[in-house]
Amino acid sequence: MTKSERTDNRKLDEIRPMKMKIGVIKRADGSAEVEFGDTKVVAAVYGPRQIHPRHQERPDRSVLRCRYNMLPFSVSDRKRPGYDRRSTELGKVITESLQPALFLEEFPKTAIDIDMEITQADAGTRTTAINAASLALAHAGIPMRDLVTSVAAGRANKKLLLDMTKEEEDAPDAVDLPVAMMPRTGKITLLQMDGIVSPEDIEKIVDIAEIGCMKIYEMQKKALLEKYSS
Structure with a gap:
C-alpha cells in the first residue's frame, strides 16, 4: 500500500514503531514490556503457584487469571486508580485469548497469574x-503451543487501516476490530468488533490484521532470541 493521509504518515498497512523488552521485573517468574507507538504495557507472570482462594482450584488444569490495569497517568484525562468494569472485562478477554496457547493441563490445582499495567x-x-503477556509467559517457561500475537485493524x-491511533479510532465512521492469533496454525483466539461494517470489509480487515500479526x-x-543469546 502507498503512503496514506494518516496523521503519523504511516502506510495504511503499517504498524506503529514497536519495542519489546523481556525480563523487566526481577521478582516475577516472567515479564515483558511492549510499546506500540505511544502505547506502553508491562506484563508480569507469577506461577504456576498455589491458588487462592482455594475454591477456584481445578483438579484437571491450572487456572489462568489475567488482570488488566490502566494506570491513572496513562491517559491525558486523569483516570481514577484501581480496577473498573472495563478493566475486569478486558482481563477476561485477554484470558480467553491466551488460554488456547497454553498447556494448562500440565499444572492441575494451580494458578498462573498475569498482571498487565498500561503505563501509557x-x-x-x-x-x-x-x-506483552505472551512474551512474559514464554519468559516464565510456561509450556506453550505457540506465542499469541495481536493487533487491531x-x-x-x-480507509481500511492497520494498528489505528486514538485519533483514528475517534473518526465518525470508525470501526475497530482487534484480532489475536497463534501464527503457526493461523488459529484466531480473539475477534471483536466495535462499529458497523459490511461483511466484505470485515473479511478484508481481518486479512489486514492477520498480516500485521505475522x-x-x-x-x-527476535526479542526472545536476543534475551536468551545475550
Whole structure:
C-alpha cells in the first residue's frame, strides 16, 4: 500500500514503531514490556503457584487469571486508580485469548497469574497487553503451543487501516476490530468488533490484521532470541 493521509504518515498497512523488552521485573517468574507507538504495557507472570482462594482450584488444569490495569497517568484525562468494569472485562478477554496457547493441563490445582499495567495509552491497549503477556509467559517457561500475537485493524475516514491511533479510532465512521492469533496454525483466539461494517470489509480487515500479526510474531521471536543469546 502507498503512503496514506494518516496523521503519523504511516502506510495504511503499517504498524506503529514497536519495542519489546523481556525480563523487566526481577521478582516475577516472567515479564515483558511492549510499546506500540505511544502505547506502553508491562506484563508480569507469577506461577504456576498455589491458588487462592482455594475454591477456584481445578483438579484437571491450572487456572489462568489475567488482570488488566490502566494506570491513572496513562491517559491525558486523569483516570481514577484501581480496577473498573472495563478493566475486569478486558482481563477476561485477554484470558480467553491466551488460554488456547497454553498447556494448562500440565499444572492441575494451580494458578498462573498475569498482571498487565498500561503505563501509557494511545489506542490498542488490549492488543499490546496480549503481546506483552505472551512474551512474559514464554519468559516464565510456561509450556506453550505457540506465542499469541495481536493487533487491531479497522476503518477510519473511509480507509481500511492497520494498528489505528486514538485519533483514528475517534473518526465518525470508525470501526475497530482487534484480532489475536497463534501464527503457526493461523488459529484466531480473539475477534471483536466495535462499529458497523459490511461483511466484505470485515473479511478484508481481518486479512489486514492477520498480516500485521505475522509481523509482530517476527518481532516477538527476535526479542526472545536476543534475551536468551545475550
